[in-house]
Amino acid sequence: MFIRSLLFAPANRPELLKKFPRYRADAFVIDLEDGTPESEKGEARRQLADIVEYVRAQHLEGLLFVRTNAPGSSHIDADLDSALRADIDGLMIPKVGTPADLNRFGKAAVDAERTGRRRVDLIGLIETAAGVRNVQAISAAEPHLRALCFGGEDFISDIGGQRTAEGLEVLYARSQVVVAAKAAGLNAIDQVVVDIRDDEQFRRDAVMGRNLGYDGKMCLLPRQVELANEVFSPTQEEIDRSRRLVAAYEAATAAGRGVIDFEGRMIDSPLLRRARAVLDVASRLRESTS
Amino acid sequence: MFIRSLLFAPANRPELLKKFPRYRADAFVIDLEDGTPESEKGEARRQLADIVEYVRAQHLEGLLFVRTNAPGSSHIDADLDSALRADIDGLMIPKVGTPADLNRFGKAAVDAERTGRRRVDLIGLIETAAGVRNVQAISAAEPHLRALCFGGEDFISDIGGQRTAEGLEVLYARSQVVVAAKAAGLNAIDQVVVDIRDDEQFRRDAVMGRNLGYDGKMCLLPRQVELANEVFSPTQEEIDRSRRLVAAYEAATAAGRGVIDFEGRMIDSPLLRRARAVLDVASRLRESTS
Amino acid sequence: MFIRSLLFAPANRPELLKKFPRYRADAFVIDLEDGTPESEKGEARRQLADIVEYVRAQHLEGLLFVRTNAPGSSHIDADLDSALRADIDGLMIPKVGTPADLNRFGKAAVDAERTGRRRVDLIGLIETAAGVRNVQAISAAEPHLRALCFGGEDFISDIGGQRTAEGLEVLYARSQVVVAAKAAGLNAIDQVVVDIRDDEQFRRDAVMGRNLGYDGKMCLLPRQVELANEVFSPTQEEIDRSRRLVAAYEAATAAGRGVIDFEGRMIDSPLLRRARAVLDVASRLRESTS
Numbered sequence: 002m003f004i005r006s007l008l009f010a011p012a013n014r015p016e017l018l019k020k021f022p023r024y025r026a027d028a029f030v031i032d033l034e035d036g037t038p039e040s041e042k043g044e045a046r047r048q049l050a051d052i053v054e055y056v057r058a059q060h061l062e063g064l065l066f067v068r069t070n071a072p073g074s075s076h077i078d079a080d081l082d083s084a085l086r087a088d089i090d091g092l093m094i095p096k097v098g099t100p101a102d103l104n105r106f107g108k109a110a111v112d113a114e115r116t117g118r119r120r121v122d123l124i125g126l127i128e129t130a131a132g133v134r135n136v137q138a139i140s141a142a143e144p145h146l147r148a149l150c151f152g153g154e155d156f157i158s159d160i161g162g163q164r165t166a167e168g169l170e171v172l173y174a175r176s177q178v179v180v181a182a183k184a185a186g187l188n189a190i191d192q193v194v195v196d197i198r199d200d201e202q203f204r205r206d207a208v209m210g211r212n213l214g215y216d217g218k219m220c221l222l223p224r225q226v227e228l229a230n231e232v233f234s235p236t237q238e239e240i241d242r243s244r245r246l247v248a249a250y251e252a253a254t255a256a257g258r259g260v261i262d263f264e265g266r267m268i269d270s271p272l273l274r275r276a277r278a279v280l281d282v283a284s285r286l287r288e289s290t291s
Numbered sequence: 292m293f294i295r296s297l298l299f300a301p302a303n304r305p306e307l308l309k310k311f312p313r314y315r316a317d318a319f320v321i322d323l324e325d326g327t328p329e330s331e332k333g334e335a336r337r338q339l340a341d342i343v344e345y346v347r348a349q350h351l352e353g354l355l356f357v358r359t360n361a362p363g364s365s366h367i368d369a370d371l372d373s374a375l376r377a378d379i380d381g382l383m384i385p386k387v388g389t390p391a392d393l394n395r396f397g398k399a400a401v402d403a404e405r406t407g408r409r410r411v412d413l414i415g416l417i418e419t420a421a422g423v424r425n426v427q428a429i430s431a432a433e434p435h436l437r438a439l440c441f442g443g444e445d446f447i448s449d450i451g452g453q454r455t456a457e458g459l460e461v462l463y464a465r466s467q468v469v470v471a472a473k474a475a476g477l478n479a480i481d482q483v484v485v486d487i488r489d490d491e492q493f494r495r496d497a498v499m500g501r502n503l504g505y506d507g508k509m510c511l512l513p514r515q516v517e518l519a520n521e522v523f524s525p526t527q528e529e530i531d532r533s534r535r536l537v538a539a540y541e542a543a544t545a546a547g548r549g550v551i552d553f554e555g556r557m558i559d560s561p562l563l564r565r566a567r568a569v570l571d572v573a574s575r576l577r578e579s580t581s
Numbered sequence: 582m583f584i585r586s587l588l589f590a591p592a593n594r595p596e597l598l599k600k601f602p603r604y605r606a607d608a609f610v611i612d613l614e615d616g617t618p619e620s621e622k623g624e625a626r627r628q629l630a631d632i633v634e635y636v637r638a639q640h641l642e643g644l645l646f647v648r649t650n651a652p653g654s655s656h657i658d659a660d661l662d663s664a665l666r667a668d669i670d671g672l673m674i675p676k677v678g679t680p681a682d683l684n685r686f687g688k689a690a691v692d693a694e695r696t697g698r699r700r701v702d703l704i705g706l707i708e709t710a711a712g713v714r715n716v717q718a719i720s721a722a723e724p725h726l727r728a729l730c731f732g733g734e735d736f737i738s739d740i741g742g743q744r745t746a747e748g749l750e751v752l753y754a755r756s757q758v759v760v761a762a763k764a765a766g767l768n769a770i771d772q773v774v775v776d777i778r779d780d781e782q783f784r785r786d787a788v789m790g791r792n793l794g795y796d797g798k799m800c801l802l803p804r805q806v807e808l809a810n811e812v813f814s815p816t817q818e819e820i821d822r823s824r825r826l827v828a829a830y831e832a833a834t835a836a837g838r839g840v841i842d843f844e845g846r847m848i849d850s851p852l853l854r855r856a857r858a859v860l861d862v863a864s865r866l867r868e869s870t871s
Contacts, residue, residue, distance in 0.1 A: 039544075040544075181714060211743060272734065275743075423760050485852070
């Protein structure tokens with residue numbers, strides 16, 4: 002799983018969902034939760050399998066998920082029933098607060114896989130004070146869990162704070178989620194930017210997320226997908242620099258020197274591993290665009 | 292419990308304590324700990340009930356607490372005995388480092404409530420490296436616990452660091468305390484500002500605390516109480532904007548759209564809940580000033 | 582243990598190791614891990630005891646440690662064997678990810694102490710997502726553990742992020758390590774600065790570390806040792822101010838006032854303890870230079 006960009010659209014908006022195949026997001030989410038009003042959820046579930054069949058027929062690239070309603074909601078049985086009959090890659094679970102919140106979804110994934118359908122991956126959204134507090138236990142709770150997302154807007158609303166562009170008020174929670182995800186071997190996907198007309202703000206926030214160790218970002222619009230793919234892909238400059246660094250290291254090692262000076266910095270194992278990771282991602286990107 | 296401002300005065304300064312009824316703090320603390328020198332603690336305890344009776348007779352608005360000495364101190368028996376004979380709302384416990392530190396206070400609260408006096412609420416001060424590390428367990432340890440305060444000055448002194456105006460050195464601890472408090476359903480009260488002549492610094496620090504999710508702030512002076520009440524109350528602009536947002540959401544929902552654009556931002560559940568919380572606080576403030 | 586500066590050199594570079602006695606680092610580390618290429622580790626181990634004997638004969642001031650390879654590496658037996666036959670003060674263990682990672686080292690320390698050699702202290706390097714997540718349990722796992730170091734470069738590489746000069750991307754991990762260390766009564770030693778030609782960046786990063794509560798800093802070059810000693814020693818101004826503050830407090834206490842105004846700030850216990858800690862370090866520095 003390699004998700005630089007994850008694009009949402011409400012499950013009750015077929016005209017938006019049918020456009021998914023036009024965009025280059027690494028993952029798409031059909032949203033039965035906050036995006037779909039209470040009164041429309043039933044109809045949205047009824048249309049789900051047809052919509053999925055439509056976008057598959059249009060050769061959707063990227064993974065396809067359904068966001069169910071929150072654990073404990075009265076919608077869960079119907080959400081799981083309709084989602085797992087459709088040809089999707091997995092489920093996104095909002096407002097995960099405790100490890101037990103995943104039980105119902107893990108069991109549904111096992112049942113669905115038993116009936117011969119494709120693998121069901123779970124993505125957990127950490128977006129409450131309880132979820133942030135319990136994220137370490139959540140990250141290890143369920144073998145189908147493949148990624149954690151951090152929901153900064155919901156988190157700060159749950160805790161009673163206020164979001165700022167700089168984002169220091171979510172730095173602790175955002176950091177705790179990415180550390181727990183990576184320590185558990187999961188992907189980590191960063192918060193949305195709600196100021197949908199401000200590209201610079203999206204880019205700054207994406208760069209901060211990338212620096213923290215996030216692999217990608219939730220997107221509200223196709224425009225944000227382009228920006229996320231850009232920020233979370235290695236730049237040509239990074240790729241070139243990584244090639245030079247690895248070459249310099251290999252030459253130094255051959256000459257018996259373990260720590261060397263490369264363009265004014267000490268090369269040691271962490272810098273080296275980062276350089277190699279950049280080259281690895283670059284090679285996967287070349288494959289996916291070729 | 293709704294504490295935007297919590298004003299301290301030393302227990303050995305009756306001339307300051309008697310002024311409490313003049314101020315509009317949401318809570319007041321008579322301080323038997325750091326504010327009162329060792330040699331004066333005995334006399335301060337003897338006068339406590341009379342002082343409390345005096346401020347009650349002067350129609351003190353706001354809750355009234357006594358800060359005892361730290362758990363494990365030789366003063367605790369005498370502190371609890373004098374404090375719980377006075378007509379107070381509860382106890383503030385400094386330097387809580389482990390869940391067990393609350394046991395003695397929880398038991399004293401139960402005993403006092405059994406004798407027919409009013410409810411005894413506990414406020415725990417998290418202000419050591421151990422307290423920050425153990426705050427999750429502390430937050431769930433004792434049913435009388437209603438709030439956690441973060442003591443940034445004491446914390447940074449305990450850990451051997453240095454405070455700055457920007458405050459990045461306490462961001463982790465300050466965030467961990469508010470997350471633990473809110474996940475446990477407790478109020479969260481933010482650190483003091485010791486630069487008592489710098490209104491701008493107080494205001495900046497209060498805004499940062501509010502953004503993080505704190506409900507209010509500890510105050511060293513009446514002047515700080517006014518500033519804290521201001522920052523931790525919703526502004527008229529926030530109230531008005533929240534009214535418009537809720538109205539726009541309701542109109543959109545009626546029309547079957549779940550995610551809409553409101554003044555350049557996407558409205559979804561978190562934004563909506565925040566707006567509704569602002570209107571709720573505003574309505575409580577109107578009641579308390581009417 | 583009091584380590585303001587800890588200087589590394591690769592174990593396969595005797596010409597660098599022999600210069601240790603010229604420098605005033607509080608601790609020195611002979612690096613068998615990342616600094617020494619795979620092909621040179623065997624020869625480096627064989628020369629270790631002689632090198633240590635040489636620097637001891639040159640009256641090395643400061644503690645002397647060997648950094649072994651990571652727990653679980655195939656080098657560990659040979660590393661421990663050669664290191665504990667040399668006249669060193671202890672071991673630095675890289676990439677500690679779980680409490681169990683310390684077991685082998687604790688046992689080796691006990692065995693070595695039983696044979697009559699000097700005490701073996703352990704320093705644990707926290708530099709992976711797992712290590713940061715588990716740092717509280719790690720800090721309490723092993724009685725020989727005397728210090729934790731935070732490795733920001735390795736950590737951010739492990740988590741897949743990117744380092745910046747400002748360092749917000751490591752603030753959570755760096756804070757979590759110092760809080761766990763101090764709550765467990767351990768020393769805390771801060772991250773390296775790899776931009777070895779930028780004194781200002783080193784100084785800024787060292788000041789941030791000191792503010793967070795770190796006692797000292799890992800250094801890649803003798804130049805960084807001078808800067809670290811400077812930042813992590815109290816300044817004459819701080820010493821003088823601390824003397825004035827303590828004197829003012831004592832006068833106020835004698836006069837029965839517990840909270841007083843000192844140069845525009847409230848003096849209370851945390852400020853007082855900090856002032857006394859500054860005077861204590863200053864007195865130890867005077868001893869060590871006399």
